[in-house]
Amino acid sequence: MAHIISGAAGSGKTTALYSLLKTDKGNKVLLVPDQFVFESERRVADELDEKTSGIMVTGFMSLAEKILKKYCPRKIYADSTAKLAIMSRAVKSLAESFDFYGSAAKKPGFVSVCLSGVETLKSAGISSQKLYDIIAEDSTVSSVPAHFTDKMHDIALFYSLYDKMLTELYDDRQDNLLLAARTIAENDCFPKNTRVYIDGFDSFSGAQKEFLRAMADKGVDFTVAVCTNDSGAEIFSECDKTKALFENQYAMDCGKPQKTEYTRLGDSAVRYKNDTLRVLRDFLQGGKAEKPADPHGVTLAYSRNMSGEADFVCANIRKLVRCEGYRYSDIAVICAAPAKYRDAVRSAALRYEVPIFADLPEPVSEKPLLRYLDCLLCAAEEPTGIKVLRYIRSGFARIPSDKKEGKTVPLTLRDQHIVEEYANRWDLKNRRWDRPFPHITDDAEKAVENIRDKIVSPLTEFEKSVRNVGGKELVRRFTEFLFDKADISAAIQGKCQDNSTRQLRYVKELTEEYNNLWRNVSDMLTSLYETLDDTPMTIGELAALIRTCSAQINLSRPPKVLDSVLFGDPARTRSRDVRAVFVMGAADGAFPGIRTDDNGIFTADDNEFLAQSGLDINEDEDAEYSLAILDCYKALTLAGEKLFVTFAGEPENASEYVGETAKLIGTDIVNIDELPPLYLMESAKSADRQYVLNGTALTAPQKRAVTEALTECGRENTAISRINAAAERRADGADIHRIGETAKLVFPYSSLSPTAIEKLNGCKFSYFLQYGMELRSPFDITMSAVNYGRIMHYIMKYSFERLYANAKDNGNPHAGEDTIKQLIAEAMTEYREKYLLGESEMSAKFNTLYRALSTAAFYLLKYMTAELENSRFVPTYFELTLSKASSVDEFDASPYSFDITLDDGSTQTVTIGGTVDRVDMAYGDDGSRQIRVIDYKTGKKEASLSRIYYGLDLQLLLYLLTLSDNNKDNGCQPSAAMYYPAGKTPLKDIKDPSEELKRGMWLDSHRETGFAVEGTQQELERDNYNGKYIDQNGKQKYECLYSATTIEKTKLANLESRIAKVIKENAGKVKSGCVDAKPLSENGVAISCKYCEYKDICGAGISSATDVNSEDAAAFSEDIVLSEESK
DSSP states (O other): OEEEEEEOTTSOHHHHHHHHHHHOOSEEEEEOOGGGHHHHHHHHHHHSOGGGTTOEEEOHHHHHHHHHHHHSOOOOBOOHHHHHHHHHHHHHHHGGGOSSSGGGGGSTTHHHHHHHHHHHHHHTTOOHHHHHHHHHHHTTOTTSOHHHHHHHHHHHHHHHHHHHHHHHHOBOGGGHHHHHHHHHHHSOOSOTTEEEEEOSOSOOOHHHHHHHHHHHHTTOEEEEEEEOOSSOOGGGHHHHHHHHHHHHTSOEETTEEOOEEEEEEETOOSSOSSHHHHHHHHHHHHSOOOOOSOOTTEEEEEESSHHHHHHHHHHHHHHHHHHHOOOGGGEEEEESSHHHHHHHHHHHHHHHTOOEEEOOOEEGGGSHHHHHHHHHHHHHHSOBHHHHHHHHHTSOOEEEOSSSTTOEEEOOHHHHHHHHHHHHHTTOTTSBOSSOOSOOOSHHHHHHHHHHHHHHHHHHHHHHHTTTOBHHHHHHHHHHHHHHTSOHHHHHHHHHHTTTTSOHHHHHHHHHHHHHHHHHHHHHHHHHHHHOOSSBOOHHHHHHHHHHHHHHOEEOOOOSSSSOEEEEOTTTOOOTTOOEEEEEOOBTTBTTBOOOOOOOSOOHHHHHHHHHTTOOOSOOHHHHHHHHHHHHHHHHTOOSSEEEEEEESOGGGBOHHHHHHHHHHTOOEEEGGGSOGGGGOOSHHHHHHHHHHHGGGOOHHHHHHHHHHHHHTTOTTTTHHHHHHHHHHHHTTOOOOBOGGGHHHHOOOOEEOHHHHHHHHHOHHHHIIIIISOOOOOOOOSSOHHHHHHHHHHHHHHHHHHHSTTHHHHOOOOOOHHHHHHHHHHHHHHHHHHHSOOTTTSOHHHHHHHHHHHHHHHHHHHHHHHHHHTOSEEEEEEEEEEOTTOEETTEEOOOEEEEEEOTTSOEEEEEEOEEEEEEEEEEOTTSOEEEEEEEEESSOOOOOHHHHHTTOSOHHHHHHHHHHHHTGGGTEEEEEEEEEEOOOOOGGGTTSOOHHHHTTSOSTTSOBEEEEETTSHHHHTGGGGEEEEEOTTSOEEEEEOBOOEEEOGGGHHHHHHHHHHHHHHHHHHHHTTBOOOOOEEETTEETTTTTOTTHHHHOOOGGGOEESSOHHHHHHHHHHBOOGGGO
16 A cells, blocks of 8 residues: 655655654655665654664665565675676677677777666666567667667677676676565565655656565555645656556555555645745745745855855855854755866865865766876876876876885975976977987986986886786786885875874875775775786776776765765755755756756667667656756755855856746845955955955955954964055055065075066066076977077077188178088088987977078078178177176176165175177277177067166167177277077978068068167168069069167267166165066056066066156157267
């Protein structure tokens, strides 16, 4: 006989069921979903007296196992790893026999999809034989497509073979319900007066229905609580189907129909202490309801991101506990996409000090230890640079110790860095690392090679030892390798010790977590060893299998404290006496979660064809959607007193439930991001954060309230005072980024390069990070702009040294094309031998670009040598280094130096050295000499005195003025500082150079620019820079390639004085500890920020920049430059 208790959410169905349970004198079983067994046991213990101690509280699977254990002894049950291993064997052996799947059977993830499909069939009570039967029937029906028959044939193939292999070693829990149903039919498993009380189910799987039917046929009575108000409302459609099962199929006594009893609770509302929640429930289930007199108790809110949403939820949880006397266990957080929100909620919970228990599956595959195992196997199978670097970055890698034989030591961050830097430099990431690194010439490179050998040699030895072995032996040897060579025990212990500086309880929690994780890994490897056979298996196949297996193993995390907030999804979250509920993620398309294609093995068409053949696999899309709607209804009606519904995005992203609820109760949807900052300050950490983000928006009383709250927490001195001090400095326009006395440690050197000065003047904070903290990107040997420039400089130096060795005495020579090509070829060969690998060792892309560079160098040299034939300037010094007491042929190349006074009153001498690309000399008849410095630039470079005014682009002028000043007693005077273009060559120009390339590449955007001193040889030779070429109409044309800025000779001292002033000021500030993030800007663009590697660190923007096109800079330029009238 069946007794059906029906009612809407909150009507008291479970209470009514427990009342019947309490008065029942017979044999009683309480059947609930597995996830609710513990809570139900606790409720039985709390509410029922000791006379009811014989109640069995159980789930379907546990009840089936109890029956089978008594009447049908079972073997060991296969865990998820064993099942996947067996399915992998089955699929691998059948791969050539598949008609439908073919090559898809070899793709990653196919094994887990197959296993999921088989478990779906088993859950529906469908055997492989039933599939074969419908294949035979459908083959004669023309309406059934051939591909469906082929697909079912393939599924039946691996299903039957999988079942056969599995039963040889294990039993499958998935079979238990059907086996138990048959056992019940053949035995008297239940006493005659047995009644099964069923609570918490909205629908049943096919196997569960067979199990219930078997009990009904044996005279077992049922009392079932069903969520429906008997109104026929669409939201209860699935529950009404479940109710009908007990009315029609399970109301039996030994096969004879019996009368069904009813307890109809309808729309009673014993749960709700707040009438608004009752009104909302009635509206959700029927679409009509009276408007509540007071919307109190329901809050709707949104934030632009999940982090803001999580902050709002945790802040309100704290308010409920702090101000309204709630316990954390009175509160539940239900999330439409809990896996997506998990990290945001955990982070906010830590910030607000809210204890949260996440009732969510957490696959071990997401843990670093499993990623390490995967990286290890991948690197052993194919030790390419990318895979080995992933392995060493995993955090668990260890290498043999140099000091203690047989021991290992962790791979340090420094070791990782130098290996990765070397790999970047020589473009080794795609090469195999099981042979020595190339270009090992010095001790540093030998250290890198030593680390490579220690990392890779054990991996390659392991790979050789497992070639052509079976899966079982492979797992055994891999496990041995983990303990003997990889020293996994020490690696895990080291991970725990890394955190030894933290509080002891955190170390304990971390140790427990790793112990739990390793137990799961150990069980997985044991299961694989017991399941696999001698069929050959590669390392790659084992890695794929471990990835698949670990994704199916979930870690269990018991609550850290009993009084905690429950966090879960709508389907899994149920708790009695929940006073407040927070529903997160209530966005359109996520709440309810509309099911799309889940990439399972069965499509909607497959389900339809199977249903036509009488096989219902219970994956009807309408049913799934109905259950999703029901989950939303239960989530929104679970709270007894308060309901909060939130989502991330814009208001239009809200779920239809949010909009309809807002209209019903007449309330607005709160914008979390516009709430007063004080609203979210519910803990010391959250107050710190909000004070930093919104301190300026706080009123004086609000600031006092926060200060008092944080003072009580003992944090005022470490937070508020520090923040206020920074705010006061900002208000005063003072330097915010200061390192004080630390500056002497950070900047111990007194020698600077022009590049460093450029960085210093452009942005002191960027200079601090690069030259103080030494944060730099690794140098590489790809054809980047930097390396292009290095190679081009080498070619220029090599060629000019040989072409102009005797030019001082004999004049500048004519350089023929063959001579230029020969010099370039020699220079590039020598450069490759010194600094690169052989052509076969470098990438094809690099070699192509390297050859392209020679084309650019040819036309560049051709143009330069032609210009020099008509010039009195003789290329004299190449790559000239300015260093202390440096002299070349009595030409003084000492660096620029100056004294600065620091904030503490001390004086320090700073020198600026560097290397000049080329120094030309023009020799006068009177023995005088004029100096011209040349800098080769691969990009566009404009000469701008406004930038010079603020300390940018000083390099060339600084070189010119320093060399002239050093050698003025020898008759030297400054003539020019010029940028010569050396742009890259497009690949299309390698075989067929364009007209622009032949003209020098630098026409239009690439002209010679720089600064020339009035009345000097550079100005006299302006006409030498006219480019002659033939246009498209065959006419000869000229174009001026010269655009140097002429500086008045009498104002040269002013220019030198300004350069000295800006360098001294900025150097003095940095040396005194000021490292402000105040970059220079030009035309609204922060100059130093455009290509800065550190712009994500400082957070500075254009608002804090100083524009170089200021009135002061313009006035300075106008005063220095020779006017057009004077030329």
